[in-house]
Amino acid sequence: MGAGRAPPPRRRRVHRRSSTHRRGAARTVRSARRDEPRPRFTRGRHGERPCLADREGDASRPVGLPRPQPIWVRLRSPSSGRRTRTGSQPAAYSRTAGLLPSTRTAHAAGSGLAVPEVFSRVPICYQCNIETIIGPEDPIIWPAYSEQLDFELEAGFFISRSGRNISVEEAPSYIAGVTIFNDVSARDIQFYEMSMNIGPSKGKGFCTAMGPCVLTMDALDEYALQCTARVNGEVWVQSDTSGRRYSFAEVLAWASFSEPIFAGEFLAVGTVGGGCGLELDRWIKPDDIVELEVSGLGVLRNPVGAKEEVPPAAGLTSYTSAPWAGH
DSSP states (O other): OOOTTTOOOOOOOOOOOEEEEEHHHHHEEEEHHSOOOEEEEEEEETEEEEEEEEEETTTOOOOOOOOHHHHHHHHHHHSTEEEEOOOOSSSOOOTTEEEEEEESSHHHHHTTTTOOOGTTOOOOEEOOOOOGOTTTTEEEETTTTOOOOBBBBBEEEEEEEEEOOOOOTGGGEEEEEEEEOOOOEHHHHHHHHHHTTTOOOOTTTOOEEEEEEEEEEGOOTOOOOOOEEETTTTTEEEETTTOOOOHHHHHHHHHTTTTTEEETTTTEOOOOOOOOHHHHTOOOOOOOOEEEEEEETTEEEEEEEOOOOOOOSSOOOOSSOOOOOOO
């Protein structure tokens, strides 16, 4: 390779697996022709604003900025509801990508926590670190400050166009499609820092995984998604999305209440019941393989990396470790 020439972009293999899902959705997914060009999502910018881009060959076009309709019409037809591969980057996010903690009371109960009264009124949320997102097959980062790493089995959706104060009735028209989300968590420091009634910060901001494909809303039932988590091939979790407190539309309506959302943002809708090691009191280890499967959305597969080695002067001398969280 000549001096000064950048290496070619790395292409990430997209892992696919057949999943059991609604009969109508299965027909629409399988009706897509194998030789039909399929658009991919990648990071992009429109002016100074980051956005979700539709990549075709060497060119990419912003989705939702400023004219989303031609792009999303093509994504949804002629095979309505077909799956769309994620691109060479795991996904694109705008600066305010939102993330909703559990929308099921079972998640709080299983972790030994009381369900706050506020949860019956609003889908409480936090904003994740958009620069630490990884895709399928990428190793999960194990931060040096934690001894207790965990996965969270979730689904979530992309926003197709910008808006503000979106009603529950209008919200479905803003949802582009759904994918799998692994809200990786460092449980010990997460609970330690949140004892100050702030955060999560270090407990969540180091790594999050998502993929492998996007399925449009017309091809799924958001309350009937079958969810499975496997570690090294062993089933740890079998759950579903029934019984959630808030719908996708309600989550979006609350996220846009008195603040803007932008095309390309992603909102996760919370861990399914029993969908993390904390609830099971089982913990992943370096070199484990974590597979999260959601019906119709494929399998998000990631190896667990070794604990990060850092320089001796990294961090603060006042911090050595956090108390063990959980049972």
